[in-house]
Structure formats: C-alpha cells, structure tokens
Amino acid sequence: LKKNLRERGFVEFLRAQAGFRPPQLRLGIGDDAAIFRPAPGFESLLTCDLLVESVHFDLKTTPPWELGARAVAASLSDIAAMGGLPRAYLVSLAIPRRGALSKEFFKSLYAGMRAWGESFGAALSGGDSSSSPGPLLIDIFMLGEVEKGRALLRSGARPGDLVFCTGSPGDSAAGLAVLQGKLKNPDKGAAAIAVKRHLLPVPRCLAGRFLSTQSAASACIDISDGIASEAHHLSRESGVAIDLDADAIPLSPAVRALGKNALDWALRGGEDYELLFTAPPSKLGLLERDFRGRTGVSLSLIGRVKRGRGVRIKRHGKWKALADGGYEHKFF
Amino acid sequence: LKKNLRERGFVEFLRAQAGFRPPQLRLGIGDDAAIFRPAPGFESLLTCDLLVESVHFDLKTTPPWELGARAVAASLSDIAAMGGLPRAYLVSLAIPRRGALSKEFFKSLYAGMRAWGESFGAALSGGDSSSSPGPLLIDIFMLGEVEKGRALLRSGARPGDLVFCTGSPGDSAAGLAVLQGKLKNPDKGAAAIAVKRHLLPVPRCLAGRFLSTQSAASACIDISDGIASEAHHLSRESGVAIDLDADAIPLSPAVRALGKNALDWALRGGEDYELLFTAPPSKLGLLERDFRGRTGVSLSLIGRVKRGRGVRIKRHGKWKALADGGYEHKFF
16 A cells, blocks of 8 residues: 655646636635635536546547546536536546656646636636556546526426437547547548547537526436437436437438448437437427527437337337447446 | 446446435435535535545455545545535546455445545535446545635644644554554554554544634644645645644554554654644634534644744754655656
8 A cells, every 4th residue: 555646746736737717716726625605596516527548538549638628528518417607626637657648648638628627617626636556547526506496407307398409419429430440431521520529529518508597498418328328317317208209310411421320329329418408399489599599509309208208219210119328337 | 448337227326325415415316416505605615535446545454334434534534624514525436347346345335435424414415437447446526615714724824823733643554554464463452443543534524613613723734644744735835834843743542552653653644634733822722721622632732833934843852854745656
C-alpha cells in the first residue's frame, strides 16, 4: 500500500487549468471542498459519469482534448436531460503508473474539459487524483441547477403522449465503427462527419432548457446507450408502453452513407447525447413552431406512448418488440 | 472497446441499497441526476475522494463493510473540515472484471457506506459504475451545506493564532502498520484499538460544526495525510509560518504502546481524519470550556501561527524545519 495523491504539484497544476469562475462559485480548487452558492428558487442536480480506458475510450483513437470534452459532455448531457443549467464540476483521475502520459496530455485533457464545460456554463471546481496500477479512469461529478419543480424526469410519460428525439442518433456509433476500422472503404466525407460526432458530441443543453422552461416535455432522458435502451428506461419509469416508428427515426446522410447498420446504430449505439422525450399532443404546435429556432437542433416525432408496458417498433410495416439493453453487462 | 454499465441490474441493486432519504433529497437513484433542494441561507460544499485498490486499500486486510465506511468517511471529513453538514453523495465504482467480488461483497460495501453516511446526515443519492480491466476503484462525491459565509477555509490563519488538533493523530497509520504485519509482537490490545481506528475512522463533523457555528476557527483542514502535510497546506494557503511543539502533539496510549514511531505516525501517517485548525487567542476560553463537551472529541493546543512561511517543530528543545509531504507522489 502506497500513500498517494492530493500532492501539491497536482493541485497547483489543476489551479492553473481552472480558468472560468462564475460568481456562484465562491471557492474553487485548493481547499477541502468547493463552495457553490445556489440560486434562489432553484434546485440542485447531481450526476456523475465514469469513463474507463479500454471500456469507454481507447487512447489510440481518442486524442486527449477530445477525451476531456467527451468526459464532460456525458455529465452535461445528464443535466440537459433534466432541463437544468450546468454550473460546476469536479474531476477524479486515476492515472496509470506505467507513465506514458505526459504533462502535455493532461493539459490537453483539461483544456478539452474546460472548453466543453465553459461552453455550457460549468466551471472546473476541484477534484481528486491518484496513481493507479490499472487503466486511466476519469470520473466527472457535475452540479447543475433547475427551477424548483421544473426538472424533467423519466417518470412523467402518459398514454397519449408523443415521443420525440433530437438530432440524428447513430452518428456516434458509426464514428466509433470508423475509428475501430470496422467498415470497408467508408465514404471519406461521411466518415469524417461521424468521427467528429463521436469524438465531440454536443450535449443538448439548450434543448433541455427549452423543454423545462416551456413545460413542453412530460418525460426526458438523454441517449447515451441507444434509443432502445433509453425508451425502455422511460417505459419502466413511467409505467407505460412506447411504440416507435422505425421510418421516423432520423438518420443523418453521413450515417446512411456508412452502412446498412444505420438504424441499428441509432437503436443500439451509444454516446449520441441526443434527447429522447415525451410530450402531450397539446405541445406539438409549440414544438413545431419554436424548438428548432430556439435550440439549434432538429426534432423528430418518432413514436407514441400507450397504455401497457415495453417498447415496440414498427419496421417494414410490422410491429415487433424492441429488446432492451443490447449491451447489458452483468457485474454479478 | 466494450459498451458497458448503467445497466438496469445495477441500478435496481443500488435502489435497494439506498435507504435513508432526507426531505431535501427530492429525487434519488434512477434518473439522469439526483435532485437536491438547497436550504435557504446555506451554501453548497462539493468534494470528491478517490480510493484505488492497492494504493489506498488492500482487500486482504480491509473487509468490504469497513471499506465502504472509510470511503465515505474521507468525504465526510472534507465536509467536516469546512464546518458543513453532509447531505448527499454519489458513488462511482470501477469493478474489476476478474470477478472475485460477489454480490454479497457489494451489499456489505454499500451497507458500510450507508452506516457512515447516515450517521452524519448524508444520503446515498446515485452514482455510476463500470467494469474495469484494472483494480477496484471507489470514487465518492459529496454535497454538503454550510451557512453562507461560514465555511472554514485553509486560508484564514493569522500571525498570533493558536494551532489545535482534535483526537489522537497517528492511530490510523499505526493500525495500518499492524495490518501490514510491520510490527514485531505488537501489544494485542493496542493493536486492536489502532486497527479499529484505521478501518473505521470517525469524521469530526460535530467538531467542524462547533467551529463554524461558533466562529471559533480562523482556518481548518482535515488530517488525511499527516499533520506535517496539512500544516504546510495551512501555512501556504494562509501565507503564514506555523510553529509546532512535538511534546504537545497528543499520542494515544495505544499508539505509544505500538512503537517508537508514534510521533512519526502522527506527523506523516495518513487517514486520521482528525481536524487541524487555527484560532485567535480570544477563542481559547470558549474552546477550553465547550469544545470537548459539545463535540465528544478531545482538543490539544499544539502550536502557534507566526509571520513568515513554512512549518517548524520543536523537538527535544530544538527548532527544526518540518518537511512537507512525506509521501509526495509525482505524476509527471
């Protein structure tokens, strides 16, 4: 057992990376805890996302700046899915002893984190670090805020509601397939677009804010593990059935150009960080009129909420049960 | 690259472990984020503590219940050192693929976390998990609260202030030495006490609250890496010198019985989770009169704050510079 961490060198390094400090952050890196002053009338949102080398990313295909951005994007996306404003985050790093990672690597990693965090209002506020005999591991803990009672939950979908998704899910999985060399002679332009979408996902914070401030969604979740898995989450938490229309699921031209797997990538692929949400039909007019212009992201009506349970999908004119969790992993 | 986590099985397991849910926690495990309602007039405290197998703990000598308690104790201690009230925490777990860890192991781990968390008012509120090709890794993110402007910082020590520590630092390091078999024929009673102090450290939350609510401390830090390292932190952050008196550092009878290293354990050992703080002489009466009775923990006056920089210690009648960070670790 070796003692480790919290060493001054790393804290000084971190302080130099901190940058942006919003007024709500009363105290950032360097004490026993960061101090954040909550906005009156708001509730706090707490989330964390763990990224493990060789499980969630491969250093051979992910440059450190993009790795930092993606790590923060995962938590920003959780706050977005709650309809909240990202405010502050802490970063825990387990750093492999094998020592191939340079100071420049970490500067670049934090620069990527900061670029994504600051773009959406979240300040690097602290963290912890340790050496590790294992892989590089990044854990982001994010604090967000949302007006009292306005958070978008997974549990609010009701029979009769419509099901929407933002953007074009599947791009990220296609980009990963490109990076892993799994596609034969992929179209270069399409490959470049998909890879960018994989490495630099843009969390839908504006979209989440539109939905919460306009009370436009009955339930919401971010698409981190594919539409199938997230639809099952909404179905379970809301106690409803969800019917999806395969033809309505928006696939980007890039993802269509990259393979026959396009729909599977959207249903089963990960890390799109688009939003999947439900809304009562009374909100359709508002969404059609204002969503795109106010959030910058496209919106597609892809299904309906029904009484019952489970998720079905209509494909080639036929209804079929859509299995949950293509990538389910058993710990025990 | 394998897809991972956030699998339903683990979330369901976590929900079953959640237990205590204070009214401020509006939404716990199972959505994209937990929702916490801040108390009016309070600021939020954010901290995280990363524990890595073989760096911070050894599964051969640390039972899972104690491991959970210790992991949460580290964060509780950070909140205590800020003078705050622990409220909620998230747990990220990287779980080794080698699969020697049973469901019972994790039940016990969470039971230990909950026991320590609930004892001080903090609710298990969520987390993330992943498989990992490396060691078991536990990262705790804790949210605490403290009255606006009342947080105890590291930066408030002023020349003329007195330096205090709580309890008996060094016990934990002595206990670790026992567990690692480094002591020859240790006294059995003393060994048992020290091992208990190592495995189940009690964070000084009541002491921290006394200091913040009574405005009794000018600066405060928790002793997680030994008095020497923490005194240097206070010295640096406050821009002052700190003089310590070796004879005044309180060593428990157990730690004295275990070896000649007793003072070194207190100065350089880790994870005591006692508090080291400074206070103006005007607070001495209050501290002598009320501290022990109101917090349950003993208090020792161990030094003085001076103009200048650095940390000195008087030992056998001679002043000597006390080196920083006996266990400093270089990442780069």
